[in-house]
Amino acid sequence: MSSQVRFTDFKSDKQPTWCPGCGDFGTMNGMMKALANTGNDPDNTFVVAGIGCSGKIGTYMHSYALHGVHGRALPVGAGVKLANPELEVMVAGGDGDGYSIGAGHFIHAVRRNVNMTYVVMDNRIYGLTKGQASPTSRDDFETSTSPQGPKQPPVNPLALALASGASFIAQSFSSDALRHAEIVQEAIEHDGFGFVNVFSPCVTFNDVDTYDYFRDSLVDLKEEGHDETDYEAAKKVILDSEKEYQGVMYRDENAVPYGEAHGVTENMTEIGDGAPEDAMDLVREFY
Amino acid sequence: MPADFNWAIGGEAGDGIDSTGKIFAQALSRAGRHVFTSKDFASRIRGGYTAYKIRTSVDQVQSVVDRLDVLIALTPRTIEENLDELHDGSVIIYDGDRTTMQGVEIPDEMVGLDVPLKSLAEDAGGAIMRNVVALGAACEVTNFPIENLDSALQKRFGNKGQKLVDNNKDAARLGRDYVGDEYDHEFNFNLETTENDYVLLNGDEAIGMGALAAGCRFYSGYPITPATNVMEYLVGRIERYGGHVVQAEDELSAINMALGAARAGARSMTATSGPGIDLMTETFGLIATSETPLVIVDVMRSGPSTGMPTKQEQGDLNQMLYGGHGEIPRFVITPTSIDECFWKTVEAFNLAEKYNIPVYLAADLALAVTEQTYPPEAFDMDQVEIDRGKLVDEDEIDEWLDESEHFRTHALTEDGISPRAKPGTAGGAHMSTGLEHDELGRRTEDTGMRVEQVDKRNRKVETAIERESFDYREFGNPDSDNLVISWGSNEGALVEALDFLAEDDLDVHVISVPYIFPRPDLSEEINAAENVIVVECNNTGQFANILEHDSLRRVQRINKYNGVRFKADELAEDIKETLAETAEVHQ
Ligand SMILES: Cc1ncc(C[n+]2csc(CCOP(=O)(O)OP(=O)(O)O)c2C)c(N)n1
Ligand code: SF4
Ligand SMILES: [Mg+2]
Numbered sequence: 001m002s003s004q005v006r007f008t009d010f011k012s013d014k015q016p017t018w019c020p021g022c023g024d025f026g027t028m029n030g031m032m033k034a035l036a037n038t039g040n041d042p043d044n045t046f047v048v049a050g051i052g053c054s055g056k057i058g059t060y061m062h063s064y065a066l067h068g069v070h071g072r073a074l075p076v077g078a079g080v081k082l083a084n085p086e087l088e089v090m091v092a093g094g095d096g097d098g099y100s101i102g103a104g105h106f107i108h109a110v111r112r113n114v115n116m117t118y119v120v121m122d123n124r125i126y127g128l129t130k131g132q133a134s135p136t137s138r139d140d141f142e143t144s145t146s147p148q149g150p151k152q153p154p155v156n157p158l159a160l161a162l163a164s165g166a167s168f169i170a171q172s173f174s175s176d177a178l179r180h181a182e183i184v185q186e187a188i189e190h191d192g193f194g195f196v197n198v199f200s201p202c203v204t205f206n207d208v209d210t211y212d213y214f215r216d217s218l219v220d221l222k223e224e225g226h227d228e229t230d231y232e233a234a235k236k237v238i239l240d241s242e243k244e245y246q247g248v249m250y251r252d253e254n255a256v257p258y259g260e261a262h263g264v265t266e267n268m269t270e271i272g273d274g275a276p277e278d279a280m281d282l283v284r285e286f287y
Numbered sequence: 288m289p290a291d292f293n294w295a296i297g298g299e300a301g302d303g304i305d306s307t308g309k310i311f312a313q314a315l316s317r318a319g320r321h322v323f324t325s326k327d328f329a330s331r332i333r334g335g336y337t338a339y340k341i342r343t344s345v346d347q348v349q350s351v352v353d354r355l356d357v358l359i360a361l362t363p364r365t366i367e368e369n370l371d372e373l374h375d376g377s378v379i380i381y382d383g384d385r386t387t388m389q390g391v392e393i394p395d396e397m398v399g400l401d402v403p404l405k406s407l408a409e410d411a412g413g414a415i416m417r418n419v420v421a422l423g424a425a426c427e428v429t430n431f432p433i434e435n436l437d438s439a440l441q442k443r444f445g446n447k448g449q450k451l452v453d454n455n456k457d458a459a460r461l462g463r464d465y466v467g468d469e470y471d472h473e474f475n476f477n478l479e480t481t482e483n484d485y486v487l488l489n490g491d492e493a494i495g496m497g498a499l500a501a502g503c504r505f506y507s508g509y510p511i512t513p514a515t516n517v518m519e520y521l522v523g524r525i526e527r528y529g530g531h532v533v534q535a536e537d538e539l540s541a542i543n544m545a546l547g548a549a550r551a552g553a554r555s556m557t558a559t560s561g562p563g564i565d566l567m568t569e570t571f572g573l574i575a576t577s578e579t580p581l582v583i584v585d586v587m588r589s590g591p592s593t594g595m596p597t598k599q600e601q602g603d604l605n606q607m608l609y610g611g612h613g614e615i616p617r618f619v620i621t622p623t624s625i626d627e628c629f630w631k632t633v634e635a636f637n638l639a640e641k642y643n644i645p646v647y648l649a650a651d652l653a654l655a656v657t658e659q660t661y662p663p664e665a666f667d668m669d670q671v672e673i674d675r676g677k678l679v680d681e682d683e684i685d686e687w688l689d690e691s692e693h694f695r696t697h698a699l700t701e702d703g704i705s706p707r708a709k710p711g712t713a714g715g716a717h718m719s720t721g722l723e724h725d726e727l728g729r730r731t732e733d734t735g736m737r738v739e740q741v742d743k744r745n746r747k748v749e750t751a752i753e754r755e756s757f758d759y760r761e762f763g764n765p766d767s768d769n770l771v772i773s774w775g776s777n778e779g780a781l782v783e784a785l786d787f788l789a790e791d792d793l794d795v796h797v798i799s800v801p802y803i804f805p806r807p808d809l810s811e812e813i814n815a816a817e818n819v820i821v822v823e824c825n826n827t828g829q830f831a832n833i834l835e836h837d838s839l840r841r842v843q844r845i846n847k848y849n850g851v852r853f854k855a856d857e858l859a860e861d862i863k864e865t866l867a868e869t870a871e872v873h874q
Contacts, residue, residue: 071539072543075535076547079545084552084711108540218378270551275668
């Protein structure tokens with residue numbers, strides 16, 4: 001079946017209600033292309049979506065999916081993948097979902113290194129709640145709840161991932177359709193937790209981190225001869241606050257995914273119609 | 288009433304009290320005696336007071352009583368803490384050489400046995416075995432064949448090498464012989480043995496074993512007293528059946544992982560205590576709305592907030608029944624004994640999948656940490672049946688597709704039960720969400736669909752009430768005018784209280800309720816009885832309130848919320864007093 005899958009097979013018949021021009025359209029398209037290119041189909045794919053404008057992606061894509069509660073998509077994804085490693089698991093959500101309310105899970109999902117993909121649709125704003133500061137908003141970005149700007153440095157999600165022991169760190173831009181799809185595809189193909197922070201502009205509430213801004217400032221690591229397997233090189237670009245990069249920053253090819261490390265590689269959803277055959281042994285242990 | 292014997296070892300946390308107590312309990316169980324254990328413990332790792340208590344008899348025992356026959360006291364505080372339970376002729380074994388025990392006063396009417404535990408242990412190979420020396424001394428005092436202790440020591444230390452086992456056996460013999468040689472006192476205890484084989488386990492272990500029997504293959508949890516044992520039991524065992532345990536970063540993650548595994552189609556569970564339930568509550572609503580089958584174990588402890596983490600309480604009933612914003616049905620099951628912890632766990636998994644609903648399985652601290660003996664047949668695995676409900680495969684998918692070929696995961700059915708398709712099933716791709724949704728699991732704010740989905744979810748409960756037997760357990764005299772109702776772990780103490788009450792010619796009908804929602808309708812029984820008393824370990828009478836609501840009748844209440852479980856003799860007194868009070872009112 002996989003050879004005939006087209007990326008549009010991953011599109012549901014629900015019309016997105018995102019604002020016209022929202023970066024999330026491009027982010028989603030790239031994800032669908034990457035899924036199709038990696039031989040997946042809607043029946044073996046599980047999408048977990050957070051809450052936010054970004055979280056609506058679960059509805060606009062066609063696959064098995066759960067649209068969860070705010071900030072908790074990552075653990076859901078881990079549960080799905082560990083229970084059935086044959087599934088392709090894709091987790092998607094916003095910057096608030098992933099780096100604010102769900103920040104605790106982010107660190108531990110990165111450490112845990114379950115073989116799945118995490119796409120953060122980073123618009124540096126809370127879109128769904130109509131424009132409050134997000135953890136990636138600039139410190140002087142004026143919003144309804146921060147009239148003088150949050151006056152706190154924005155979180156650097158890539159550095160957070162690196163410090164948490166990530167095995168794959170990448171960044172893309174939703175409107176660079178080709179590169180974005182390529183980078184997400186690499187994340188899917190990575191044997192472990194593939195993390196992609198996607199610049200996915202909010203055209204309604206963020207007039208600073210705009211398409212123009214990213215178009216003008218983005219540096220593509222592919223053109224810079226960056227060696228993504230070099231930890232020190234990765235550290236350098238990740239901590240460089242002068243520039244915005246796209247591309248794969250870091251890939252640890254030796255990292256062992258959680259499933260392999262723990263011997264959890266089989267589908268655990270099939271069970272018999274009674275207790276396991278040797279279950280009386282469990283009772284005898286209590287003699 | 289069983290001719291019982293009550294024994295304890297107490298000291299500071301960190302003194303190895305638990306493991307020593309467990310060895311003696313195991314020895315008794317292996318000798319064919321029934322055992323019921325309980326623990327007094329402080330939550331600090333060192334310091335404070337902790338004790339492991341054993342009630343044993345050749346007959347079944349299922350409660351503690353306010354009585355102590357033999358006490359191994361490693362600290363003076365152990366004696367102080369137990370003065371009320373010690374009686375004339377009680378034996379206290381202690382080591383007068385221990386700095387803290389020097390000059391300790393043993394009450395005159397009791398028998399103090401000063402045994403140099405530490406130096407005898409050193410003779411046997413190491414001071415660390417001093418508690419085992421004390422166990423040997425206890426064998427002498429109770430006329431209990433030391434070979435049974437050997438067998439328990441073998442089980443405990445066997446995997447650490449025969450040398451260690453032999454040293455421990457020697458240590459026990461030095462303790463036994465010291466008492467035999469130095470004290471020519473006649474002890475009146477005689478722990479007979481029988482040919483019976485028993486298993487000894489606690490409620491947490493019974494829940495874990497029930498989960499494995501029921502096909503639970505995924506568990507995620509975050510450590511918390513007194514639920515951690517469930518996770519510790521599963522680790523190392525669930526893997527044999529292809530399953531896995533994840534220690535999550537917090538309870539938010541634990542429940543969401545369990546939810547993910549359940550959405551993938553695995554039988555999945557998490558266990559926690561009150562503070563964890565609080566954190567899980569938002570996701571609980573999602574589980575219920577997305578109609579995901581999941582078993583959530585709440586091993587209740589004293590609350591609110593951090594409360595008294597190592598103390599008994601049944602305070603989470605309202606939380607489980609009503610926790611979370613909005614309204615959504617859920618099942619709440621409260622096993623009433625340790626063997627029932629096993630069977631109700633199996634049932635919880637079946638109910639969850641038959642009705643696509645989250646099931647709270649609530650034990651309490653008293654059930655969780657108490658060990659009790661059972662014949663192995665009490666856990667007959669051949670009786671375990673697994674029913675996965677409306678889980679459809681590839682061939683059945685078609686029946687559930689709408690005209691545009693979408694799987695109707697929240698189909699509006701007559702019985703309220705919709706189909707589940709495991710991810711990976713061809714043609715079944717669908718989503719679900721915590722937003723109100725249509726049959727396809729997509730967000731809707733359509734007023735009609737909203738009402739239909741709410742009604743459908745409620746209809747599942749009606750179907751369950753029709754198809755299942757949410758029954759109660761009954762003890763005592765069903766024709767008595769005095770009805771005593773309880774839920775959860777109080778059953779054992781109540782059943783034994785019946786014997787105490789019978790001594791005073793008091794006749795009582797006991798109803799013990801393992802299902803809180805859906806629950807048996809008790810209004811007829813309540814209205815037929817002259818006196819109705821509801822017994823529970825909480826302050827406000829959460830179950831009593833429900834029963835009053837159901838039966839439209841006021842009930843009497845016995846509430847205990849000092850952190851200690853009900854004891855049979857004490858409960859009998861409470862019931863007598865309550866009945867006497869009502870009699871006065873009626874005069
Ligand atoms: C527990 C909880 N608190 C608050 C909210 C309200 N809320 C919904 S989305 C959101 C922030 C969304 O921001 P982000 O994750 O960046 O997503 P975006 O809309 O920008 O895509 C908030 C605060 C909620 N749904 N749940
Ligand atoms: S508010 Fe912003 S993030 Fe939300 S849909 Fe509109 S453009 Fe996109
Ligand atoms: Mg955002």
